[in-house]
Amino acid sequence: MAVMNLVQAVNSAIDEKLADDENVLVFGEDVGRNGGVFRATDGLQDKYGEKRVFDTPLAESSIIGAGVGMAMNGLRPICEIQFSGFIYPAFNQIISHVSRMRYRSRGTRTASMVIRAPYGGGIRALESHSESAEAIYGHVPGLKVVIPSTPYDAKGLLISAIEDDDPVLFLEPKKIYRAIKQDVPEKLYRIKIGKASVLQEGEQLTLIAYGAMIKPSQQAIQMAKKEGYSIELIDLRTIFPLDKETVIASVKKTGRMVVVHEAPRSFGVGAELMALANEDAFLYLEAPPTRVTGADTIVPLPKGEDLYFPDAERIFDAIRKTIKF
Amino acid sequence: MKVIEKEKVQIFDAFNPFQGQRLKIMNPDGEIINDQWMPDITENRIIEAYKNMLYARIVDLKAVSFQRQGRLYTLPSNFGQEAAAVGSAMAIRRDDWLVPAYRELGAWLTHGLTALDYFLYVGGSEEGCRFGDDVKMAPFSVPISSQLTHAAGLGHAVNYKNGKEVVLTYFGDGGTSEGDFHESMNWAAVFGCPVIFFCNNNGYAISLPRDKQSKVEMLAQKAIGYGMPGIQVDGNDFFAVYKATSEAAAYARSGNGPVMIEAVTYRRGAHTTSDDPGRYRPGEEEKEWESRDPLLRFRAYLEKRELWNQEKEDKFSEQSKKDIDNQFAEYEARGNTPLEDIFSYMYKDMPDLLKHQMIELQSFQSRRKDE
Numbered sequence: 001m002a003v004m005n006l007v008q009a010v011n012s013a014i015d016e017k018l019a020d021d022e023n024v025l026v027f028g029e030d031v032g033r034n035g036g037v038f039r040a041t042d043g044l045q046d047k048y049g050e051k052r053v054f055d056t057p058l059a060e061s062s063i064i065g066a067g068v069g070m071a072m073n074g075l076r077p078i079c080e081i082q083f084s085g086f087i088y089p090a091f092n093q094i095i096s097h098v099s100r101m102r103y104r105s106r107g108t109r110t111a112s113m114v115i116r117a118p119y120g121g122g123i124r125a126l127e128s129h130s131e132s133a134e135a136i137y138g139h140v141p142g143l144k145v146v147i148p149s150t151p152y153d154a155k156g157l158l159i160s161a162i163e164d165d166d167p168v169l170f171l172e173p174k175k176i177y178r179a180i181k182q183d184v185p186e187k188l189y190r191i192k193i194g195k196a197s198v199l200q201e202g203e204q205l206t207l208i209a210y211g212a213m214i215k216p217s218q219q220a221i222q223m224a225k226k227e228g229y230s231i232e233l234i235d236l237r238t239i240f241p242l243d244k245e246t247v248i249a250s251v252k253k254t255g256r257m258v259v260v261h262e263a264p265r266s267f268g269v270g271a272e273l274m275a276l277a278n279e280d281a282f283l284y285l286e287a288p289p290t291r292v293t294g295a296d297t298i299v300p301l302p303k304g305e306d307l308y309f310p311d312a313e314r315i316f317d318a319i320r321k322t323i324k325f
Numbered sequence: 326m327k328v329i330e331k332e333k334v335q336i337f338d339a340f341n342p343f344q345g346q347r348l349k350i351m352n353p354d355g356e357i358i359n360d361q362w363m364p365d366i367t368e369n370r371i372i373e374a375y376k377n378m379l380y381a382r383i384v385d386l387k388a389v390s391f392q393r394q395g396r397l398y399t400l401p402s403n404f405g406q407e408a409a410a411v412g413s414a415m416a417i418r419r420d421d422w423l424v425p426a427y428r429e430l431g432a433w434l435t436h437g438l439t440a441l442d443y444f445l446y447v448g449g450s451e452e453g454c455r456f457g458d459d460v461k462m463a464p465f466s467v468p469i470s471s472q473l474t475h476a477a478g479l480g481h482a483v484n485y486k487n488g489k490e491v492v493l494t495y496f497g498d499g500g501t502s503e504g505d506f507h508e509s510m511n512w513a514a515v516f517g518c519p520v521i522f523f524c525n526n527n528g529y530a531i532s533l534p535r536d537k538q539s540k541v542e543m544l545a546q547k548a549i550g551y552g553m554p555g556i557q558v559d560g561n562d563f564f565a566v567y568k569a570t571s572e573a574a575a576y577a578r579s580g581n582g583p584v585m586i587e588a589v590t591y592r593r594g595a596h597t598t599s600d601d602p603g604r605y606r607p608g609e610e611e612k613e614w615e616s617r618d619p620l621l622r623f624r625a626y627l628e629k630r631e632l633w634n635q636e637k638e639d640k641f642s643e644q645s646k647k648d649i650d651n652q653f654a655e656y657e658a659r660g661n662t663p664l665e666d667i668f669s670y671m672y673k674d675m676p677d678l679l680k681h682q683m684i685e686l687q688s689f690q691s692r693r694k695d696e
Contacts, residue, residue, distance in 0.1 A: 051485060057515055062508035065474020067480055073422075073482035089504065096468045097475065103670045105464045106455035110673075135547060137333075142671055182422065192677060241676035289534040 004184040007177040009151035013158035014078060016058075016188050018048045022075060024162060026053045028080030028116075033110055038118055038177055063091040065222055067113045068097050074297055077113045084119035084171060085128035098167045099142030112165045114158070118174035119147075120212050120262055120299045124302040131299055132263035137169050138240040140271070144168045144193055145239035149214040150177045151182040153237060156191030164193060173211035180215075180310065195308060196243035202232035204323055205256040207315070208247065208273055210236040213260045215287070219312035231319060239269055247278045248271060255286035256325075258318045260310050265293040285311050287325035336362065336572045337554035337584070338638070342545035345591065350564035353390050353617045354623025357564075359626070360553045372632055373564055374415055374642060378407040381431035382620060383645045384440045385594075388447060391653065392598045400447035403430035405561075405593025406527055408619030411435050412566030413523050417493050423482075424463040424476040424494035428525065428592075432495065436462060440649050444656035452659070461490075468582070473509035473522065480518030491519040491577045493570070501544050510551040510585065518600050519577035521570060522548075522585040525560065527592035532605035548585035556586040560588030561619040586620025588640040591617070663691060 004012060017024045025043055026248070031183030032055040035042030045053040056063050060081055067077040081087045087094070101111040117187035137145045146161055146168055148154035154172070161168035199214070200221065209217040215234055221231045232250050236243070251257050257277050259270035277289045292310045300308050326460045333588060340348050357363060357462075358600055385404050391397045410431030414423065428441060439458040446465065447452025454464040463479075466472035476494035480544045483490050500506055513520045524544055526533050541547060548555025554576070558565040566588055573584035591614040595602050602611075627633035668675060668683040676685075 024422075047328055055513055057508075059508040059511065061471075061472045061505055062477060062512040063508070064476030065471065065505065066512055069424075069463075069475035069478020070478070070485075071478075072475065073479045075482045075485065077478075092471055092505070093474060096471055097466075101464070102672070104451055104454055104667075106451055106671050108456040144672075200406060243680045244678060284550070299536040 001183045002186050003181050004273050005178045005181050006148070006151045006154050006156075006172070007038050007040050007178055007278070009155040009184050010097075010158060010172060011042055011044070011186065012186065013155040013162070014041060015044060015047070017159060017162045018044065018052060020188060024052070024076045024078065024289065025070065026078045026080070027056050029058055029082050030055060031080050031215045033193050034223065036080065038174065040080070059184060060086055060090040061093055063320065064093040064098065064115060067115070068093065068101065068111045071111045071113045072101070072109050074184060078162060079113065079115050081117040083129050083171055084117040084133060085131050087117055087261045094137070094143070094169075095140055097141050100167065103142060110165060111167045114161045114168050114170050116170045116172060118177070119171040120173045120175055121299055121305060122175040122212060127301060130305070132261065132294065132309050133282065134171055134239045135263055135268045139270065142167070145171065146193055146237065147171045147173065147211045147239060148237065149173065149176070149235050150180055151184050153191055153197070153235075155184055157193065157237065158187055160190045160193050162278040163190070168193065171188070175212040191237075193243045194243060196237055196246040198232065198237045198246065199235050200231070200233040202230040202254065204230045204254055205258060205319055206232045206234060206247070206250040206254045207258050207319065208234045208236060208261040209258065210239070211262070213262060213310060216310060216312045217260055217315055220315035220319060223312060223316040227320070229319065229323055236269070242276070244276055244280070247276060251277050251281045252284045255284050256322050258292060258315070258322055259289070260292045262309055264296045265291055268293060285288055287322045290322055336585065337539050337556055338516055339574070340556045342543045342555045342557055345542065347559055348569055349559040350568060351562045351622055351626055352624050355622045355629060357626075362565075362568055364564055364571060366567065367439065368632060370415070370628070374567070375620075375627055375633065377411045377415065377435050378431060378563070378620055379641060380453070380624065380645050381407050381411060381434050383642065384434065384443065384649055385430055385555035385654070386416045387646075387649055388444070388678070389594065389598060394448070394507065396657065397444065398449050398597050399597050401428045401597045404592045405426055405614065405618060406525060407431045408563040409525050409560040409566050409588040409590045412563045413493060413521075413570040413586070416567050416570035417491060417521075419459070420461060421490045421574070422461045422463070422476070422479050422492040424472050424492060425465050426469070426472060426497065426500065427465045427467055428497070429495045433462065436460065438462065439652060441652040441655055444653055445659065448656055450659070450662055451510055454675070470496050470503035470509070472496075472506040473482070473500075475511070475521070476520045477509045477512040477516075477518050480513060480520040481516055482515065483519055489578055491521060491574050493521045493523060493574075495523050495525060497530060498524065498526040498535050498538055498544060499533065499545060500524070502538055508574050510548070510553070510583070513583040514551045514553045517580065517582040519580075520583040521573045521577060522583060524585065524587045525590060527590050529592060529596070529606065531596045531600065543587060545585060547588035550656070553583045553585060554583040555587065557589060558589040560590030561617050561622050563619060571669050590619075591654045
């Protein structure tokens, strides 16, 4: 065991897989000599050499497209996109190739690769550095979309993602890269993709969050506890494929659901979870499921940030309203 | 067939695209006009090349005709570009990678795809890209030039594994305007990937003529900007295409990095079966290119050397037609895609969410059948 924060856990997962499998390569902008702008690949080029950990030209479409070619030729590429807001030049590759390779070749070609990208807001960043676009990728058939919220989960999920025979978009909540420290095994271990985690059991309401929204959700639960409410907290961990079983079992038990995400509200993960509750737990509902989310607006620059992102008070307000409905 | 001594001069220096020269070996009358660059190729291989081109043309013309009868869906014909397709694909080995766009039928057939595979694909089934273990191809790629990044990555992996394969990838004149063309050429050059970027400059990107696509005099000049050799060849001249691609393959295989080849050819057919070239292309131009057809000149070359004649032509055409018709019959016997197959190939292991959707759809379809 070693005490690690989330970005160190990401580094450790990549380190272990580089040591474990010579087909694993890591590349992207500034990931080699500089060790990544967030230091997610710090020290790995020195340890494994420039053939396995390397800097690419500043061109995102080729970072992911070359990854597709490498995967077709038997390698397991880990592509880093420096910020999720810069992924769009590669959007065509993700939609037209990464997600479709297995299907269109009837399984004779695959794009087993990981696309890592720091995502989300709350770090007082420049424009295009704060977005949460997970719902877009959740809507693309053929991808898996994973978002960890703790160092322990980050390492176990990333190792599973690298070993997965299908492409995984691994979105890292950069706001909490260094916010949490945890005991993390130094060796390889795996956490199943597609499985949510019940962080706290409760009786009256199911609160569902992921990534950087776990912490304010936990704070809101403390506030609710003071008023005598018992809240169940689910960390979704995987956006697609959604763990419907865990979500529905919880909602059937509590009869109430609040979903929290930073991303804009419409057509989001919250909308999908509410649809699932409606389809599969309708007769168990005591109150309308609801959402605490970013607005359907552009993410504001730092001076507007605190108004925009869900915080503990907003989440608590939604919990109280839903229970008192 | 006289044996040509391997030339000392690097072909890429001799045909530097900024000097405005195009590699031509055989003229439209089937005469060898540039003996110096004649490839080192046996008579048997030359006859095989002609047969490959003729076979591809028969598949192509039959496919268009089946499409007209409503027995295939929209398809992009390779008619008129057979020398570029077959000449390039014959210059690589079967264990080399071929990364197609969507208009290189002759190349695919040369590299191991069957007419049945092609009929399946343009007949609306993903089964057309269920590659056998011996077919080193990527699936057809419709979004323009997006496949070039895969070629760079495949080549990157070859280098990583200390392999000796090369990657041959195709795109059109329009494809050189895409961002992925730039990113792929740059990546392959920076990392020294063994990739042959083969541009089928067939004059038009659907309706947009070549001179409105780019201001450069020769598309091959673009290669120089990425630090790789570029060469323009007569794309309707089998020998020029074969020679340039062989040289490019040898160059890439020896660890020198990528090469770009621009084959100047002409799309004698429509962009796809849904397109009407009469809206944007003068008839006189089409006539002019008919006389430069790659099969006509190749046949003239062979007949002059008594390697081919009308009897052989008829015999081979008859055999091919029979063979292609048999494969078409097999395609038609396959029927529609089973419902399970829509779900089975999304992920290695089907997620529960998809299983539920599949069962829901299956149950509805069987209820509908019962009613």
